Structures are given as structure tokens and as C-alpha cells.
Amino acid sequence: MLDTAIKTQLSAYLEKLQAPIELVASLDGSDAARQMRELLADIAALSPKVSVRENGDDARKPSFSVGRPGEAARIRFAGIPMGHEFTSLVLALLQTGGHPPKVDAAVIEQIKGLTGTYRFETYISLSCHNCPDVVQGLNLMAVINPGVESVMIDGALYQDEVSARQIMAVPTVMLNGESFGQGRMTIEEILAKVDTGASARDAEKLDAKDAYDVLVVGGGPAGSAAAIYAARKGIRTGLVAERFGGQVLDTLGIENFISVQRTEGPKLAMALEQHVKEYEVDIMNLQRAEALIPAGEDGLAQVRLANGATLKAKSVILATGARWRPRASASARTATARCSRASASP
Ligand SMILES: Cc1cc2nc3c(=O)[nH]c(=O)nc-3n(C[C@H](O)[C@H](O)[C@H](O)COP(=O)(O)OP(=O)(O)OC[C@H]3O[C@@H](n4cnc5c(N)ncnc54)[C@H](O)[C@@H]3O)c2cc1C
Structure with a gap:
């Protein structure tokens, strides 16, 4: 799944892991599941600190979680995080394994101070330039605060969900089942929205x-x-x-x-x-x-x-400009088209 150059690079990153991590896959018989199995095996072969289990029972198949062995994982990838999301995967591995994130100490303290339960679901497309920032911000929050969960969902793989939830654009973030935001968001913006204190x-x-x-x-x-x-x-x-x-x-x-x-x-x-x-x-x-x-x-x-x-x-x-209409009937194709628009001049 990973070519030699990427394996060499990833292997160097994984040397930074300070604690063991576990990848738990929930698979089905699809082609995407086969690719996911290969990806996880490739990663595990690069570091003795990474282990893989294939007996996950998440409702989204194929998907996999990133967590510490013996703890409930709070980061999940429902899709194969290649393309622009590969960095999100690498950061999730490193940060879950104890490698310190490059964000302000004040931001980390603010994340630690969040009380309550936050289950974020982020719909992305692998060609979207704005999606990784959002996924990475939410994953970091999940690493730091046990009350936060973050799931990345590839809209192309979960088209039924995209239609049912009327997702028009990527990234679209849902919080605890409700619409939370669309478009590029920094971690500070996300925190400003959730931190009522x-x-x-x-x-x-x-x-x-x-x-x-x-x-x-x-x-x-x-x-x-x-x-x-x-x-x-x-x-x-x-x-x-x-x-x-x-x-x-x-x-x-x-x-x-x-x-x-x-x-x-x-x-x-x-x-x-x-x-x-x-x-x-x-x-x-x-x-x-x-x-x-x-x-x-x-x-x-x-x-x-x-x-x-x-x-x-x-x-x-x-001077409040314009914003995307939050909900309307749409298909995954629309979501991908919107993302393409975000990466090209009209
Ligand atoms: C994907 C994409 C690609 C584009 N590409 C181009 C391009 O290549 N060339 C081009 O000329 N144009 C392009 N545009 C259009 C261009 O970005 C807009 O025309 C321009 O940004 C409009 O500027 P504005 O200041 O009027 O509004 P906006 O940029 O929409 O800014 C509105 C501001 O108001 C704030 N705001 C809104 N509601 C509230 C509220 N209730 N309280 C407080 N603040 C609020 C927002 O947070 C924001 O700061 C593109 C737009 C998009 C989405």
C-alpha cells in the first residue's frame, strides 16, 4: 500500500513514538477494507510500538481507530487517510504515542479545561485542501481531552451518510449529531465555539x-x-x-x-x-x-x-459577506465538487 519512500519517511517519524499505540480495524469484505488492512500492516511493520487488531466492531466498516492499548480509542478514520489526509494520520499516530504537538501551551490548557462530551464527525474528501486542518485540530483535541472523540469520514466511501445528512460541502463537521460547521477552521476557532467558559x-x-x-x-x-x-x-x-x-x-x-x-x-x-x-x-x-x-x-x-x-x-x-447554505439535498458528488472549488479559482 505504501511505497518505499513513504515507508522510509514514516519509519523515521515513528521513531518519535514514546508509548505503544494500537490500531483497531473494523473491516468488511470490500476492496477498501482490503486496502485498509494493507495500510495498517505496513504501518505496524515500521515500528515495534505499533500493533494492529482486526476485531473492531464499529458500525462504520471499513474504519480503524488509533489509541493506546487497553484504553478506549478516541480517534477514528472511516476511510483510507491517504492524499491530503495522510498527514492527519501521521500526526494522530505520533500524538497518540506521546509526541508533543506544536501548538501554544494556552491552547492545550484550554482543551484540557473543556468539560462534557464532544463527539465530532468530520466529512472530508481526499482531494480537499481545507479538510486536514480541521481533522488534525479535532484529533488533537481528542488526544488531549478524554471527553472528545474525533471521526474522519471519507464522503466518497460513505455516500449514504452524505445523502442522509445532506452534506453539501467538505469539510463538514457534526458535533454530537448536530451540524457544527463547514469549511476550514483553526483549532482556535473550534475552541471558541465549544468553550462556553x-x-x-x-x-x-x-x-x-x-x-x-x-x-x-x-x-x-x-x-x-x-x-x-x-x-x-x-x-x-x-x-x-x-x-x-x-x-x-x-x-x-x-x-x-x-x-x-x-x-x-x-x-x-x-x-x-x-x-x-x-x-x-x-x-x-x-x-x-x-x-x-x-x-x-x-x-x-x-x-x-x-x-x-x-x-x-x-x-x-x-460587511458579513456570504456563507454556504448549511443544509440542502445533495450527494457525495456535490460535496467533492465543492471541495474541488475550494482548491481552484472560479
Ligand atoms: C472557495 C472560494 C473560492 C473563491 N475564489 C475567489 C477567487 O479566486 N477570486 C475572487 O475574486 N473571489 C473568490 N471568491 C469569492 C471571495 O472570497 C468573496 O467574494 C469575498 O471573500 C467577499 O468578501 P466579503 O468581505 O464581502 O465577505 P466574506 O469574505 O464572506 O467575509 C465575511 C466576514 O463576515 C464575518 N461574519 C459573517 N457573519 C457574521 C456575524 N453574524 N458576526 C460576525 N461576523 C460575521 C465572517 O466571519 C467574515 O469575517 C471565492 C470564494 C470561495 C468560497
Whole structure:
């Protein structure tokens, strides 16, 4: 299943394992199951710290879990994580085996502090560039916090589920059976959505902010431009965004930005943020606005946020762009097509 070059590379990575790990496969008679069996055997042959069992009884067949022997595994791959997801598999192996992740200590503490049960299911396609970030973030959360489970599901292999759950695009994440999010998400964005304690702490700070002259809602290209224009006039400017960067974050190749022959979405989003930060703009990222309350006698409009805080401003600019429709009848083919769109210029 794995070629010699990949085996050599993977074998070097697996030397970093600090503790034994176990891969438990739930297989059927399909061709995909045969390939999965080969993949797991290849991996186990590369390190004495990796063992494989084939007596898993997960409802999704073929699938396999990654865990420590004797413990309930919290990471599962329902599909063969090759293509863009191969890195997700390698990281899952290493992190489950005790290799320290490369994320901020504060993020690790926030993950450890989550209470409750979080069962994430992420629908992906193997050609999707945005999917691995999401899968890897959720897998890391599962490694760190015993209350978190993460399952990667290849939509092409589980087309019935894709149809039944009306998945339109990849990645699509479900949490405890309910729709959680779509598109590229960083681990910080995921945490901001699930960590209600942090959200309450944020609310207190945001509520205490003085009124802005201009408050921009939205952190895509339009919101960033509005904030820069306002701040350049020397007036007190705030920018609140659910996800700074907007749709650009989900775009790979951009070739119609005049004067820039080719760039990539995440690179452009980073440049937008740097540009906005050149000015005195109070950026409040990972905050969802829920209501706009028109100005009263004090001349201040109010923007109420999902965490309960209220921001005040003389003027509010709404630059909330667009988002994918969350649910509609669709097929796995649609999901794959959407992913392809994320990786190519329209
Ligand atoms: C896959 C893909 C590929 C694309 N490729 C190209 C391309 O190659 N060339 C091109 O010109 N265009 C492309 N586009 C379109 C381009 O990305 C959009 O036209 C552009 O991003 C719109 O900018 P915007 O600022 O108006 O909105 P958006 O980028 O949608 O940004 C909206 C902002 O508002 C925030 N927001 C929304 N609701 C709330 C709320 N309630 N509270 C707080 N914040 C909120 C969002 O988090 C985000 O920060 C592509 C789009 C996609 C999805």
C-alpha cells in the first residue's frame, strides 16, 4: 500500500513514538477494507510500538481507530487517510504515542479545561485542501481531552451518510449529531465555539469597551477595507468578526486580484490582517454578532454578540459577506465538487 519512500519517511517519524499505540480495524469484505488492512500492516511493520487488531466492531466498516492499548480509542478514520489526509494520520499516530504537538501551551490548557462530551464527525474528501486542518485540530483535541472523540469520514466511501445528512460541502463537521460547521477552521476557532467558559470571560471584557465611532461587523476583504478607511481618518474603529479572513480562508488559488498574478487564500487573509493591524483598529475575532439595535436617544447603535456582550458605536458597517447554505439535498458528488472549488479559482 505504501511505497518505499513513504515507508522510509514514516519509519523515521515513528521513531518519535514514546508509548505503544494500537490500531483497531473494523473491516468488511470490500476492496477498501482490503486496502485498509494493507495500510495498517505496513504501518505496524515500521515500528515495534505499533500493533494492529482486526476485531473492531464499529458500525462504520471499513474504519480503524488509533489509541493506546487497553484504553478506549478516541480517534477514528472511516476511510483510507491517504492524499491530503495522510498527514492527519501521521500526526494522530505520533500524538497518540506521546509526541508533543506544536501548538501554544494556552491552547492545550484550554482543551484540557473543556468539560462534557464532544463527539465530532468530520466529512472530508481526499482531494480537499481545507479538510486536514480541521481533522488534525479535532484529533488533537481528542488526544488531549478524554471527553472528545474525533471521526474522519471519507464522503466518497460513505455516500449514504452524505445523502442522509445532506452534506453539501467538505469539510463538514457534526458535533454530537448536530451540524457544527463547514469549511476550514483553526483549532482556535473550534475552541471558541465549544468553550462556553472562555466565551463568558470574553463577554465581560467586550461589554466594558467604550463606544466606537465606527464598528465594522465582518473581517473579510470588505470589512478589512472598511476598517482601514475608517481608521485612517483617525476615528475610533472596531472590527468584530466570526472568522477574520472570511471566504478568502477557504480559497486556494486566487488569480484575479489585479496587480498580484497569483496568491493563495490563507496568505491573502494573513496580509489583510497585517494591513488592518497597521492601524488602530480594535479587532475582536471569533465573535458572532447576533443582533443590530438601532441608535436610541444617546445616538449609539448596539451590536449584540452571541456571548451576550453588547458593543456600541455611532455608525455600524455590516460587511458579513456570504456563507454556504448549511443544509440542502445533495450527494457525495456535490460535496467533492465543492471541495474541488475550494482548491481552484472560479
Ligand atoms: C472557495 C472560494 C473560492 C473563491 N475564489 C475567489 C477567487 O479566486 N477570486 C475572487 O475574486 N473571489 C473568490 N471568491 C469569492 C471571495 O472570497 C468573496 O467574494 C469575498 O471573500 C467577499 O468578501 P466579503 O468581505 O464581502 O465577505 P466574506 O469574505 O464572506 O467575509 C465575511 C466576514 O463576515 C464575518 N461574519 C459573517 N457573519 C457574521 C456575524 N453574524 N458576526 C460576525 N461576523 C460575521 C465572517 O466571519 C467574515 O469575517 C471565492 C470564494 C470561495 C468560497
